[in-house]
Amino acid sequence: MSITLASSFATYALAVQMWIGLRSHARHRDKSSPRPRYVFFLMIAFSAMVGVCRNDGLNASPALRSHLSERIWAVLYMLGQFHYRPLPLDEALGEAVRHDFLYNLDGGGLFFLEEDERSLLSVPPDLQQIRPGQSVPFFEMSVVRFRQRIAEVLQLLDSMEKNPIPWNADTVEFIPREEVRFTSSAAERSHRWSKLIRHQMLTLAYFRTAGETGKKDAAAFEQGIKGGEAELRTTVIRREKKRILEILNHRDGFENNMASLFLNSIAGRFDPHSLFLSGAQRRSLEALLSARSFSYGISLGRTRGGEIRIERLLPGGPAWKSSRINSGDIVLEVVYPDEGNRSVDLADLGLEEATAAVNDVRSARIILVLRKPAGLQLRVPLLKEKLSVEENTVTGFVLDGKKRIGYIYLPAFYTDLENRDVAVCANDVAKEILKLKREKIDGLMLDLRGNGGGSVNEAVHLAGLFIDQGPIVIRSSRGEKPVVMKDPSRGTVYDGPLVVMVNGQSASASEFFVKALSDHNRAIIVGQRTYGKGSGQVILPAVSDRSQIQAAMQRGDDGLDFLKVTTDIFYDLTGQTHQASGIQPDVLLPDPLPEEGAGERSSPNVILASPIAKKASFEKLRDLPRADLARKSGRRSEDFEPIMSLARPLRRALLPGKVSLNPTEFFSGMQDRMKAFEGFERALGSGRLPFEARVTSYNAELDRVDPYHRDLSIHLIEKLSHDLYLNEAYRIAVDLVKASE
């Protein structure tokens, strides 16, 4: 595999690679669950501040102070030089960055007060006036103020911990992140905290109440609240205090972490995908992107109660060899023995954050604190090993029904950063296709639902497996002629009927992949409108002169900052882009919450790109019976009625608006929400299964010997068999096969 670069970057070829991805560390994601577009303020309270400082003084340190202006200078220089749509360094940008920074520090409005916003935002100088070596008063004052507000909140929590919580008729409201505002007074802030704590206590009590959702007993819940109030309160408040201390004792240093957030606020103003990365963050990102890296051999999942659970262990991996960890164990905490036993509490962390905490690239050792199903707690030390974690990412299945259809789910366009000559994920898919061809399949389905992108080259290689030769995508970099990226290998690995599944989370490389196949008349696209990310990013060192880039990359010192910069927009073969618009599938399947996947266009600072005049010449295959397939699928739309009828409760569950903190009302509301989610899952698994799924005979051999693979296959087949969308895509594939005969 070769790395993709705009010609102006050619000299940095060894050091720079291009990534396009919605979330470049995309992992297996539950394809079936709808995901909310809104982030609720209670849940994002700490999202911007995961992770530490041994600088206990109240003032910003002088060294950091002068260093920050140099870093800002470099970041602005690099964005100005390389960003696809550079912004003028004017007063408006400065103001916006300062505003974003405060809300990135305190996304839930739980620390700062309105007066802080007023006073801090008026502090000069503006970005365009910053010169290396100068101090940045806004930043310094923000740091001091933030520390002060944190101290106040810690005091508040101390006092809350001592007094029983009153269960009055208060409500808590879930609002979109951008609507969050700081409180007008310390009293209002303490009221907000009180609501947050109460909500968390109620949630904890709810999940502790025994029984399945429908069988949970309201009386038992209320009893739990009354009898266990003190314990619930202490648990929740201590957890919050611990998190706040993690901000203060951030591993990168309190101020340093704040500086990263400030620099990130600058990058974020240019577009939603440009990012500031400290050296450590960059290594972490690359490890996550790489197909082969050091790990503990654990795959994590989430229980319905929100706890982080061990899903699977990689055979022969460190966790497997410890003989003390099993799938189903709950992970409570990660301890880093090399950092003075610093620990991260996994309760309430998202799956991605928890995965990142466990796989932290800066640590080679961790201790996992686990809870066994029987309730026993234990601590298991683990040492990282080099593993091919992703080797089971791509598995082909045979779906036997009216026709024999091969099925492959591809969660991301991963690659191997250490060996860029080889196409990794495209090759993995090719191998599975070969196995499926030996099964004499009539057609193939490639599932890209939830695939947020990844390596551009992998996507181009993958498209090449299905088309003989020709252009795949046009890449446009700022100030340069658009470049046509072509199929690197003539010939196909599979030339039979092909259906590609997408949804609102299929983004970036997934999108141009499906568009290319569609333009070539090679595949039928089935599902929902895609996300709409048509931009590409490169990771560059933040230096203040482009002539220093290569040297900086080669030196690779730890203190070097990096930027993930949006440098390109991708266009289809007719010169149109899916940036901010997404791709409409050939066969649109019903979606109970269509507006929830609003995608890129609803992101702040989104790049809007116009079509380019460039067109790529290529020979189309003969037309596909798109309209006919869509018509036939439409006649089966009643299969989706169970799901569509849940649209309203599901929306209420996802966007609950005001939630009562009265225990009785909270319980019934929570029951309704959980029932809606469970109902959705049931409905998704309903309907007549038009096929029987099995592994290929190649993989069956492994399943016979390897219990891990066998369990994985059983789990995946189970999942395939409860997926209404897959059922319909299968039927469409059958129709396509028949039409091709």
Added chain:
Amino acid sequence: MSLKICKRASFRPLQAMALLIALAMAPGLSARNSEALDYMSALSEPSQKIMADMWEYVRAQAHNKNPGQVEAKRRTLINTVANTHQATLRRPPFQGDSSYRDSVARFVETMLLILREDYAAIVNMEEVAEQSYDSMEAYLLAKKKANEKLDEAADRLTKAEQAFAERNNIKLVYTESPISKNLKKSAEVMDYYNKIYLVFFRSYKEEAYLLEAMKKDDVSKIEQSRESLGRSAKQGLKALSDISDYQGDAAVRKACRAYLEFVQTEADEKTRLFGDFILKKEMLEKLKKALDAKKQQDVTKEEADAFNAKVKDYNETLTRIKQVNAELNDGRRNAVDSWNTQGNAFIDRHVPR
């Protein structure tokens, strides 16, 4: 293993040259006419020298086996064309009319660029690269497009020359010298050969990709190249069946057919084993890892037996692979050698001496 095939020079300029310019004058000319005739003769006269040098080069290509000598003839030809180009540019317009001189200059320049293979000066290489699969295809496409430009230049030259003659009451008589006859015949032979060569070359190149992918154990490329090679061989055989023998000489067609039949079997049957072998190897490694992860006492007899059966199957496939590889290497050497020998002999037979 690498096999060389004979590369032959482009003979397209020769076709264009052979058709051009040999002129005579109508009787009873005025002074102006006479001047015009001298002008025209001076501009067209170097074409005789170019034709002569070209013929020397063509003959050497066809019959002389010493590459050094062939190259020397090519250099002489290029020098002659370059000098002609310079000389043409130095000539003043004829009574303010530069159209004839310019069309001669453009034609000679295009010819020079083609002889030097400087295609970038003639065609849009970016466009060519976008439309081509690889650099060899880009080269062939560039050459094709450059030759089209030469044809255009030749057309323009013919028109300009006729217009000039008409304006100045000169009667053009196109004659065929022995050299131009030889060049014409050679062009016909090379045209026939090149048509088959392109059919051969397409599959030859595809086969090279397949061999490279096999060397790297690159499953997707092996499969893609196999499919592509099989297809190009099939298309080649079809194209070959539409080409008749050259004056009863079937040698080149036969050699090409033999090669295409060889690669078709190679792609569709013989190398099928290779992708499977890589999958088997990978599976064996996974099975071994799974068994290694178990404690010795936990491995059942069935599992051990299944694993041993896989090892046996793997070893058998490996032996078979080696055997097939040896067969393919022999077959390929024979087919390509035969192609080279037959091609050389064909040209030697038909290009005049």
